[in-house]
Amino acid sequence: MEANQSPPHKRSRRDRNQEKAPSSNSTEVMKQEIWSEFPGDLFETVVARLPVAAMFRFRTVCRKWHSMLGSENFSQQYSEAPHGLPWLYAITHENADNNVAMYDPSLKKWHHPSIPLDPAKIVFPVASAGGLVCLLDLSHMNFSICNPLTQSFKEIPHSPVAVGSTLYFMCAEPEGVLSYDGKVMLVGLLCKNAATCVCIWELQKMTLLWKEVDRMPNIWCLEFYGKHMKMTCLGNSGLLMLSLKAKRMNRLVTYNLLNKEWQKGTFGRATSTDQADLKVQVHGDERFDVASNHEMMASVPGCLIL
Protein backbone atom coordinates (compact mmCIF):
# COMPACT_ATOMS: atom_id res chain seq x y z
CA MET A 1 0.00 0.00 0.00
CA GLU A 2 2.70 2.43 1.05
CA ALA A 3 4.71 1.78 -2.06
CA ASN A 4 1.79 2.76 -4.27
CA GLN A 5 1.74 6.24 -2.88
CA SER A 6 5.38 6.99 -3.62
CA PRO A 7 6.64 9.06 -6.58
CA PRO A 8 5.37 8.28 -10.05
CA HIS A 9 1.96 9.74 -9.24
CA LYS A 10 0.79 10.24 -12.77
CA ARG A 11 1.35 6.69 -13.81
CA SER A 12 -0.22 5.12 -10.81
CA ARG A 13 -3.38 7.15 -11.28
CA ARG A 14 -3.65 6.15 -14.91
CA ASP A 15 -3.07 2.52 -13.99
CA ARG A 16 -5.80 2.69 -11.43
CA ASN A 17 -8.26 4.08 -13.94
CA GLN A 18 -7.47 1.36 -16.40
CA GLU A 19 -8.02 -1.25 -13.78
CA LYS A 20 -11.36 0.21 -12.92
CA ALA A 21 -12.77 -0.07 -16.40
CA PRO A 22 -13.23 -3.84 -16.71
CA SER A 23 -14.76 -4.37 -13.26
CA SER A 24 -11.76 -6.15 -11.76
CA ASN A 25 -10.62 -4.39 -8.63
CA SER A 26 -9.40 -7.45 -6.83
CA THR A 27 -5.72 -8.09 -7.25
CA GLU A 28 -5.91 -11.45 -5.60
CA VAL A 29 -4.95 -14.45 -7.66
CA MET A 30 -7.21 -17.44 -7.49
CA LYS A 31 -5.29 -20.68 -7.51
CA GLN A 32 -6.91 -23.06 -9.92
CA GLU A 33 -5.84 -26.23 -8.13
CA ILE A 34 -7.69 -25.07 -5.02
CA TRP A 35 -10.82 -23.75 -6.66
CA SER A 36 -11.34 -26.75 -8.93
CA GLU A 37 -11.35 -29.19 -6.02
CA PHE A 38 -13.79 -27.17 -3.89
CA PRO A 39 -16.53 -29.41 -2.45
CA GLY A 40 -19.90 -28.44 -3.96
CA ASP A 41 -21.74 -27.52 -0.78
CA LEU A 42 -18.90 -25.33 0.48
CA PHE A 43 -18.63 -23.68 -2.90
CA GLU A 44 -22.28 -22.66 -2.72
CA THR A 45 -21.68 -21.25 0.75
CA VAL A 46 -18.88 -19.12 -0.67
CA VAL A 47 -20.94 -17.89 -3.61
CA ALA A 48 -23.83 -17.02 -1.28
CA ARG A 49 -21.51 -14.44 0.28
CA LEU A 50 -20.87 -12.53 -2.95
CA PRO A 51 -22.24 -9.03 -3.38
CA VAL A 52 -25.50 -9.02 -5.26
CA ALA A 53 -24.04 -7.53 -8.47
CA ALA A 54 -21.31 -10.18 -8.69
CA MET A 55 -23.86 -12.90 -8.12
CA PHE A 56 -25.91 -11.67 -11.08
CA ARG A 57 -22.77 -11.26 -13.19
CA PHE A 58 -21.69 -14.87 -12.58
CA ARG A 59 -24.94 -16.15 -14.05
CA THR A 60 -23.19 -15.83 -17.40
CA VAL A 61 -20.23 -18.05 -16.48
CA CYS A 62 -21.80 -21.28 -17.74
CA ARG A 63 -25.10 -23.17 -17.74
CA LYS A 64 -24.32 -25.01 -14.54
CA TRP A 65 -23.67 -21.79 -12.65
CA HIS A 66 -26.71 -20.17 -14.19
CA SER A 67 -29.05 -22.87 -12.92
CA MET A 68 -27.28 -23.04 -9.54
CA LEU A 69 -27.55 -19.27 -8.96
CA GLY A 70 -31.16 -19.21 -10.10
CA SER A 71 -32.34 -22.10 -7.95
CA GLU A 72 -34.79 -21.80 -5.07
CA ASN A 73 -32.31 -23.53 -2.81
CA PHE A 74 -29.60 -20.99 -3.54
CA SER A 75 -32.01 -18.06 -3.09
CA GLN A 76 -32.78 -19.35 0.35
CA GLN A 77 -29.11 -19.70 1.21
CA TYR A 78 -28.33 -16.25 -0.15
CA SER A 79 -31.04 -14.61 1.91
CA GLU A 80 -29.76 -16.32 5.05
CA ALA A 81 -26.17 -15.10 4.72
CA PRO A 82 -25.67 -11.76 6.44
CA HIS A 83 -24.96 -9.22 3.72
CA GLY A 84 -23.94 -6.13 5.60
CA LEU A 85 -25.35 -2.81 4.58
CA PRO A 86 -28.80 -2.57 3.02
CA TRP A 87 -29.17 -1.04 -0.44
CA LEU A 88 -31.18 2.11 -0.82
CA TYR A 89 -33.86 2.57 -3.39
CA ALA A 90 -34.67 5.97 -4.78
CA ILE A 91 -37.16 7.49 -7.19
CA THR A 92 -36.77 10.99 -8.51
CA HIS A 93 -39.46 12.77 -10.42
CA GLU A 94 -37.97 14.89 -13.14
CA ASN A 95 -40.15 15.98 -16.04
CA ALA A 96 -42.92 13.98 -14.41
CA ASP A 97 -41.01 10.79 -15.15
CA ASN A 98 -40.25 8.09 -12.62
CA ASN A 99 -36.47 7.69 -12.50
CA VAL A 100 -35.41 4.72 -10.46
CA ALA A 101 -31.99 4.38 -8.88
CA MET A 102 -30.45 2.03 -6.36
CA TYR A 103 -27.57 2.97 -4.11
CA ASP A 104 -25.08 0.43 -2.83
CA PRO A 105 -23.59 2.09 0.29
CA SER A 106 -20.68 -0.32 0.67
CA LEU A 107 -19.34 0.36 -2.83
CA LYS A 108 -20.87 3.85 -3.01
CA LYS A 109 -22.32 3.08 -6.41
CA TRP A 110 -25.63 3.88 -8.03
CA HIS A 111 -27.37 1.36 -10.28
CA HIS A 112 -30.12 2.34 -12.66
CA PRO A 113 -32.62 -0.41 -13.28
CA SER A 114 -35.39 0.21 -15.75
CA ILE A 115 -38.63 -0.79 -14.14
CA PRO A 116 -41.73 -1.02 -16.27
CA LEU A 117 -43.57 1.77 -14.44
CA ASP A 118 -46.47 3.47 -16.11
CA PRO A 119 -44.96 6.81 -17.15
CA ALA A 120 -48.27 8.58 -16.63
CA LYS A 121 -48.45 7.49 -13.03
CA ILE A 122 -46.28 9.12 -10.41
CA VAL A 123 -45.38 6.63 -7.71
CA PHE A 124 -43.20 6.79 -4.64
CA PRO A 125 -41.75 4.08 -2.42
CA VAL A 126 -43.44 3.51 0.93
CA ALA A 127 -41.87 0.37 2.31
CA SER A 128 -39.46 -2.42 1.51
CA ALA A 129 -38.59 -5.84 2.79
CA GLY A 130 -36.73 -8.84 1.54
CA GLY A 131 -35.57 -7.04 -1.57
CA LEU A 132 -39.04 -5.99 -2.65
CA VAL A 133 -40.24 -2.42 -2.76
CA CYS A 134 -43.81 -1.33 -2.21
CA LEU A 135 -44.90 1.68 -4.25
CA LEU A 136 -47.89 3.96 -3.82
CA ASP A 137 -49.35 6.35 -6.35
CA LEU A 138 -50.25 9.99 -5.72
CA SER A 139 -53.92 9.22 -5.06
CA HIS A 140 -52.78 7.04 -2.14
CA MET A 141 -55.09 4.36 -3.49
CA ASN A 142 -53.04 2.01 -5.62
CA PHE A 143 -50.23 -0.12 -4.29
CA SER A 144 -47.77 -2.03 -6.38
CA ILE A 145 -44.82 -4.26 -5.60
CA CYS A 146 -41.62 -4.44 -7.56
CA ASN A 147 -38.35 -6.28 -7.41
CA PRO A 148 -35.91 -3.78 -8.93
CA LEU A 149 -33.24 -6.40 -9.60
CA THR A 150 -35.33 -8.74 -11.68
CA GLN A 151 -37.48 -5.84 -12.90
CA SER A 152 -40.66 -7.61 -12.02
CA PHE A 153 -43.62 -5.43 -11.21
CA LYS A 154 -47.11 -6.16 -10.03
CA GLU A 155 -50.07 -4.12 -8.89
CA ILE A 156 -51.65 -5.41 -5.75
CA PRO A 157 -55.36 -5.43 -4.96
CA HIS A 158 -56.99 -2.82 -2.73
CA SER A 159 -57.03 -4.09 0.81
CA PRO A 160 -55.08 -3.55 4.00
CA VAL A 161 -51.70 -5.22 3.84
CA ALA A 162 -51.59 -8.18 6.15
CA VAL A 163 -49.30 -11.15 6.41
CA GLY A 164 -50.79 -13.96 8.45
CA SER A 165 -52.75 -12.21 11.15
CA THR A 166 -50.38 -9.26 11.51
CA LEU A 167 -51.18 -5.93 9.94
CA TYR A 168 -48.18 -3.97 8.74
CA PHE A 169 -48.15 -0.21 8.88
CA MET A 170 -46.34 1.35 6.04
CA CYS A 171 -46.20 4.97 7.05
CA ALA A 172 -43.95 6.37 9.75
CA GLU A 173 -45.01 9.78 10.99
CA PRO A 174 -43.50 12.10 11.91
CA GLU A 175 -40.52 11.90 9.59
CA GLY A 176 -37.25 11.26 11.31
CA VAL A 177 -38.59 8.74 13.80
CA LEU A 178 -37.55 5.22 13.04
CA SER A 179 -37.27 1.96 14.83
CA TYR A 180 -34.82 -0.88 14.55
CA ASP A 181 -34.10 -3.91 16.62
CA GLY A 182 -36.61 -2.87 19.27
CA LYS A 183 -35.18 0.63 19.63
CA VAL A 184 -36.92 3.85 18.70
CA MET A 185 -34.61 6.48 17.27
CA LEU A 186 -35.17 10.12 16.42
CA VAL A 187 -33.00 11.92 13.90
CA GLY A 188 -33.22 15.68 13.64
CA LEU A 189 -31.50 18.97 12.99
CA LEU A 190 -30.42 20.94 16.01
CA CYS A 191 -30.24 24.64 15.18
CA LYS A 192 -28.70 27.33 17.31
CA ASN A 193 -28.37 30.80 15.82
CA ALA A 194 -26.82 30.09 12.42
CA ALA A 195 -25.26 26.76 13.36
CA THR A 196 -26.90 23.47 12.39
CA CYS A 197 -26.01 19.99 13.50
CA VAL A 198 -27.52 16.56 12.92
CA CYS A 199 -28.34 14.77 16.14
CA ILE A 200 -29.50 11.26 16.92
CA TRP A 201 -31.57 10.45 19.96
CA GLU A 202 -32.80 7.20 21.37
CA LEU A 203 -36.03 6.82 23.30
CA GLN A 204 -35.41 5.61 26.84
CA LYS A 205 -38.05 3.01 27.44
CA MET A 206 -38.29 3.52 31.20
CA THR A 207 -38.43 7.30 31.34
CA LEU A 208 -39.83 7.92 27.85
CA LEU A 209 -37.28 10.66 27.38
CA TRP A 210 -35.04 11.19 24.37
CA LYS A 211 -31.37 10.71 25.08
CA GLU A 212 -28.77 12.00 22.66
CA VAL A 213 -26.59 9.13 21.44
CA ASP A 214 -24.50 10.74 18.73
CA ARG A 215 -24.10 13.77 16.51
CA MET A 216 -22.53 14.38 13.16
CA PRO A 217 -18.79 15.26 13.11
CA ASN A 218 -18.33 18.96 13.72
CA ILE A 219 -16.27 19.52 10.62
CA TRP A 220 -19.17 18.37 8.41
CA CYS A 221 -21.65 20.55 10.26
CA LEU A 222 -19.56 23.64 9.49
CA GLU A 223 -20.64 23.29 5.86
CA PHE A 224 -24.21 23.97 6.93
CA TYR A 225 -23.37 27.17 8.78
CA GLY A 226 -25.76 29.99 7.93
CA LYS A 227 -27.75 27.83 5.51
CA HIS A 228 -31.37 26.89 5.76
CA MET A 229 -31.12 23.12 5.81
CA LYS A 230 -33.85 20.61 5.06
CA MET A 231 -33.41 17.02 6.07
CA THR A 232 -35.12 13.75 5.24
CA CYS A 233 -34.12 10.56 6.90
CA LEU A 234 -34.82 6.86 6.74
CA GLY A 235 -33.29 3.71 8.02
CA ASN A 236 -33.21 -0.06 8.01
CA SER A 237 -31.19 -2.74 9.79
CA GLY A 238 -29.14 -0.23 11.73
CA LEU A 239 -28.23 1.93 8.73
CA LEU A 240 -29.60 5.45 8.50
CA MET A 241 -29.57 7.48 5.36
CA LEU A 242 -29.91 11.24 5.53
CA SER A 243 -30.52 13.55 2.66
CA LEU A 244 -29.54 17.12 3.59
CA LYS A 245 -30.52 19.92 1.29
CA ALA A 246 -30.14 23.68 1.09
CA LYS A 247 -29.90 26.13 -1.78
CA ARG A 248 -27.22 24.88 -4.16
CA MET A 249 -26.29 22.11 -1.78
CA ASN A 250 -27.24 18.46 -1.67
CA ARG A 251 -25.60 16.04 0.72
CA LEU A 252 -26.09 12.36 1.24
CA VAL A 253 -24.86 10.93 4.52
CA THR A 254 -25.13 7.46 6.00
CA TYR A 255 -24.85 6.60 9.66
CA ASN A 256 -24.31 3.10 10.98
CA LEU A 257 -25.98 2.65 14.37
CA LEU A 258 -24.01 -0.47 15.14
CA ASN A 259 -20.49 0.92 14.90
CA LYS A 260 -21.43 4.61 15.06
CA GLU A 261 -19.75 5.44 11.78
CA TRP A 262 -20.67 8.48 9.70
CA GLN A 263 -20.00 8.25 5.97
CA LYS A 264 -20.56 10.59 3.08
CA GLY A 265 -22.52 9.16 0.21
CA THR A 266 -22.22 10.13 -3.42
CA PHE A 267 -24.98 11.21 -5.72
CA GLY A 268 -25.32 9.53 -9.04
CA ARG A 269 -26.57 11.25 -12.16
CA ALA A 270 -30.20 10.44 -11.48
CA THR A 271 -30.21 12.47 -8.32
CA SER A 272 -27.65 15.13 -8.97
CA THR A 273 -29.85 18.13 -9.58
CA ASP A 274 -30.83 20.35 -6.72
CA GLN A 275 -34.42 20.42 -7.84
CA ALA A 276 -34.83 16.68 -7.97
CA ASP A 277 -37.12 15.60 -5.23
CA LEU A 278 -35.37 12.68 -3.65
CA LYS A 279 -37.60 9.96 -2.36
CA VAL A 280 -35.59 7.18 -0.93
CA GLN A 281 -36.44 3.85 0.45
CA VAL A 282 -34.17 1.43 2.18
CA HIS A 283 -33.90 -1.66 0.12
CA GLY A 284 -34.26 -4.50 2.56
CA ASP A 285 -30.95 -5.75 3.73
CA GLU A 286 -29.40 -6.51 0.33
CA ARG A 287 -31.19 -9.82 0.65
CA PHE A 288 -32.63 -9.74 -2.77
CA ASP A 289 -35.13 -12.32 -3.45
CA VAL A 290 -33.88 -13.89 -6.59
CA ALA A 291 -36.45 -16.38 -7.67
CA SER A 292 -39.63 -16.01 -5.72
CA ASN A 293 -41.67 -13.49 -3.84
CA HIS A 294 -42.27 -15.38 -0.65
CA GLU A 295 -40.84 -12.70 1.61
CA MET A 296 -43.29 -10.08 0.49
CA MET A 297 -43.81 -7.38 3.10
CA ALA A 298 -42.08 -9.37 5.78
CA SER A 299 -41.37 -7.69 9.07
CA VAL A 300 -37.93 -6.31 8.40
CA PRO A 301 -37.42 -3.78 11.18
CA GLY A 302 -37.37 -0.19 10.17
CA CYS A 303 -39.59 -0.26 7.11
CA LEU A 304 -40.27 3.36 6.73
CA ILE A 305 -41.64 6.01 4.50
CA LEU A 306 -40.21 9.34 3.48
Add this chain to the structure above:
Amino acid sequence: MAAGKPVVMVTLVSSDGQSFQLLEEAALLSAMVRDTIQIGQGRGPAGIPIRNITGQTLSMVVVYCNKHYTAAAAADGDDAADEEKKVANKKQLREWDEQFINLEQDKLYDILVAANNLGIDGLVDLCCWRFADMMKGKSASEIRVKLGIRDDFTSEQRAQIEKDSPWVWSRTT
Protein backbone atom coordinates in the same frame (compact mmCIF):
# COMPACT_ATOMS: atom_id res chain seq x y z
CA MET B 1 -17.55 -16.73 34.30
CA ALA B 2 -19.11 -18.68 37.11
CA ALA B 3 -16.69 -19.21 39.97
CA GLY B 4 -16.18 -22.65 41.44
CA LYS B 5 -16.93 -24.40 38.18
CA PRO B 6 -14.42 -27.20 37.69
CA VAL B 7 -11.98 -26.68 34.86
CA VAL B 8 -12.30 -29.52 32.35
CA MET B 9 -9.77 -29.91 29.61
CA VAL B 10 -9.98 -32.03 26.48
CA THR B 11 -7.25 -33.19 24.16
CA LEU B 12 -7.56 -33.16 20.39
CA VAL B 13 -5.15 -35.37 18.46
CA SER B 14 -4.32 -34.52 14.86
CA SER B 15 -3.88 -37.04 12.05
CA ASP B 16 -0.10 -36.74 12.39
CA GLY B 17 -0.21 -37.43 16.12
CA GLN B 18 0.11 -33.95 17.62
CA SER B 19 -1.91 -33.28 20.77
CA PHE B 20 -3.64 -30.03 21.63
CA GLN B 21 -5.12 -29.43 25.03
CA LEU B 22 -7.86 -26.86 25.44
CA LEU B 23 -10.79 -26.02 27.70
CA GLU B 24 -13.68 -28.33 27.04
CA GLU B 25 -15.99 -25.33 26.71
CA ALA B 26 -13.78 -23.91 23.95
CA ALA B 27 -13.71 -27.26 22.16
CA LEU B 28 -17.50 -27.43 22.33
CA LEU B 29 -17.64 -24.83 19.57
CA SER B 30 -17.17 -27.88 17.38
CA ALA B 31 -20.36 -29.89 16.80
CA MET B 32 -18.23 -32.98 16.24
CA VAL B 33 -16.56 -32.63 19.66
CA ARG B 34 -19.94 -31.90 21.22
CA ASP B 35 -21.38 -35.12 19.79
CA THR B 36 -18.38 -37.16 20.88
CA ILE B 37 -18.59 -35.89 24.46
CA GLN B 38 -22.35 -36.33 24.55
CA ILE B 39 -22.02 -40.05 23.93
CA GLY B 40 -19.60 -40.16 26.84
CA GLN B 41 -16.31 -40.37 24.99
CA GLY B 42 -13.29 -38.19 24.49
CA ARG B 43 -12.73 -37.07 28.07
CA GLY B 44 -10.07 -39.69 28.76
CA PRO B 45 -6.33 -39.13 28.48
CA ALA B 46 -6.28 -40.55 24.97
CA GLY B 47 -8.23 -37.51 23.76
CA ILE B 48 -10.31 -37.20 20.63
CA PRO B 49 -8.67 -38.31 17.40
CA ILE B 50 -9.29 -35.84 14.59
CA ARG B 51 -8.89 -37.68 11.32
CA ASN B 52 -7.75 -35.98 8.13
CA ILE B 53 -6.63 -32.81 9.89
CA THR B 54 -2.91 -32.18 10.35
CA GLY B 55 -1.35 -30.61 13.43
CA GLN B 56 -0.51 -27.45 11.51
CA THR B 57 -4.16 -26.85 10.59
CA LEU B 58 -5.55 -28.06 13.91
CA SER B 59 -3.35 -25.63 15.81
CA MET B 60 -4.98 -22.74 13.96
CA VAL B 61 -8.44 -24.11 14.66
CA VAL B 62 -7.58 -24.38 18.36
CA VAL B 63 -6.41 -20.73 18.40
CA TYR B 64 -9.75 -19.72 16.88
CA CYS B 65 -11.77 -21.73 19.41
CA ASN B 66 -9.84 -20.34 22.37
CA LYS B 67 -10.26 -16.78 21.20
CA HIS B 68 -13.98 -17.09 20.53
CA TYR B 69 -14.65 -18.95 23.75
CA THR B 70 -12.79 -16.28 25.77
CA ALA B 71 -14.64 -13.48 24.01
CA ALA B 72 -18.04 -15.11 24.60
CA ALA B 73 -17.23 -15.79 28.27
CA ALA B 74 -16.12 -12.18 28.76
CA ALA B 75 -19.32 -10.91 27.12
CA ASP B 76 -21.40 -13.05 29.50
CA GLY B 77 -19.62 -11.58 32.48
CA ASP B 78 -20.11 -8.00 31.31
CA ASP B 79 -22.73 -5.72 32.64
CA ALA B 80 -25.57 -6.26 30.19
CA ALA B 81 -26.42 -2.56 30.08
CA ASP B 82 -22.96 -1.46 29.00
CA GLU B 83 -23.82 -1.03 25.34
CA GLU B 84 -20.65 0.86 24.42
CA LYS B 85 -18.39 -1.85 25.73
CA LYS B 86 -20.30 -4.56 23.93
CA VAL B 87 -20.00 -2.73 20.62
CA ALA B 88 -16.28 -2.19 21.19
CA ASN B 89 -15.70 -5.84 22.07
CA LYS B 90 -17.59 -7.04 19.04
CA LYS B 91 -15.56 -4.75 16.83
CA GLN B 92 -12.37 -5.99 18.39
CA LEU B 93 -13.30 -9.62 17.77
CA ARG B 94 -14.18 -8.81 14.17
CA GLU B 95 -10.79 -7.22 13.69
CA TRP B 96 -9.10 -10.20 15.26
CA ASP B 97 -11.04 -12.50 12.89
CA GLU B 98 -9.92 -10.47 9.89
CA GLN B 99 -6.28 -10.67 10.93
CA PHE B 100 -6.55 -14.35 11.73
CA ILE B 101 -8.06 -15.29 8.38
CA ASN B 102 -5.66 -13.25 6.28
CA LEU B 103 -3.92 -16.39 5.05
CA GLU B 104 -2.49 -18.05 1.99
CA GLN B 105 -5.19 -19.78 -0.07
CA ASP B 106 -3.80 -23.28 0.59
CA LYS B 107 -3.90 -22.77 4.34
CA LEU B 108 -7.27 -21.08 4.15
CA TYR B 109 -8.65 -24.03 2.22
CA ASP B 110 -7.28 -26.53 4.76
CA ILE B 111 -8.88 -24.57 7.59
CA LEU B 112 -12.21 -24.34 5.76
CA VAL B 113 -12.33 -28.09 5.19
CA ALA B 114 -11.24 -28.73 8.79
CA ALA B 115 -13.84 -26.35 10.22
CA ASN B 116 -16.49 -27.97 8.04
CA ASN B 117 -15.57 -31.48 9.24
CA LEU B 118 -15.47 -30.35 12.86
CA GLY B 119 -18.74 -28.45 12.51
CA ILE B 120 -17.49 -25.03 13.63
CA ASP B 121 -20.05 -22.80 11.92
CA GLY B 122 -18.41 -19.48 12.77
CA LEU B 123 -15.09 -20.52 11.26
CA VAL B 124 -16.70 -21.97 8.12
CA ASP B 125 -18.52 -18.68 7.68
CA LEU B 126 -15.33 -16.66 8.16
CA CYS B 127 -13.37 -18.71 5.60
CA CYS B 128 -16.21 -18.48 3.08
CA TRP B 129 -16.30 -14.69 3.34
CA ARG B 130 -12.59 -14.63 2.66
CA PHE B 131 -12.95 -16.81 -0.44
CA ALA B 132 -15.90 -14.73 -1.63
CA ASP B 133 -13.68 -11.65 -1.33
CA MET B 134 -11.29 -13.21 -3.85
CA MET B 135 -14.08 -13.81 -6.35
CA LYS B 136 -16.15 -10.70 -6.07
CA GLY B 137 -14.15 -8.31 -8.25
CA LYS B 138 -13.82 -10.75 -11.14
CA SER B 139 -15.74 -10.73 -14.38
CA ALA B 140 -17.50 -13.85 -15.66
CA SER B 141 -14.77 -14.49 -18.23
CA GLU B 142 -12.03 -14.13 -15.63
CA ILE B 143 -13.83 -16.72 -13.50
CA ARG B 144 -14.01 -19.07 -16.48
CA VAL B 145 -10.26 -18.76 -17.06
CA LYS B 146 -9.34 -19.13 -13.39
CA LEU B 147 -11.52 -22.16 -12.84
CA GLY B 148 -11.06 -23.78 -16.22
CA ILE B 149 -14.76 -23.64 -17.07
CA ARG B 150 -15.96 -23.88 -20.66
CA ASP B 151 -18.46 -21.27 -21.83
CA ASP B 152 -21.39 -23.41 -22.99
CA PHE B 153 -23.95 -20.68 -23.71
CA THR B 154 -25.12 -19.79 -27.17
CA SER B 155 -24.90 -16.08 -27.90
CA GLU B 156 -28.73 -15.91 -27.88
CA GLN B 157 -28.88 -17.42 -24.43
CA ARG B 158 -26.30 -15.00 -23.12
CA ALA B 159 -28.11 -12.04 -24.64
CA GLN B 160 -31.31 -13.18 -22.94
CA ILE B 161 -29.64 -13.39 -19.52
CA GLU B 162 -28.13 -9.96 -19.94
CA LYS B 163 -31.50 -8.61 -21.02
CA ASP B 164 -33.15 -9.99 -17.89
CA SER B 165 -31.11 -7.76 -15.61
CA PRO B 166 -29.49 -5.00 -17.66
CA TRP B 167 -28.60 -2.95 -14.58
CA VAL B 168 -25.79 -5.43 -13.85
CA TRP B 169 -23.97 -4.62 -17.07
CA SER B 170 -24.87 -1.01 -17.54
CA ARG B 171 -22.59 1.72 -16.35
CA THR B 172 -22.83 2.63 -12.69
CA THR B 173 -22.24 6.11 -11.33
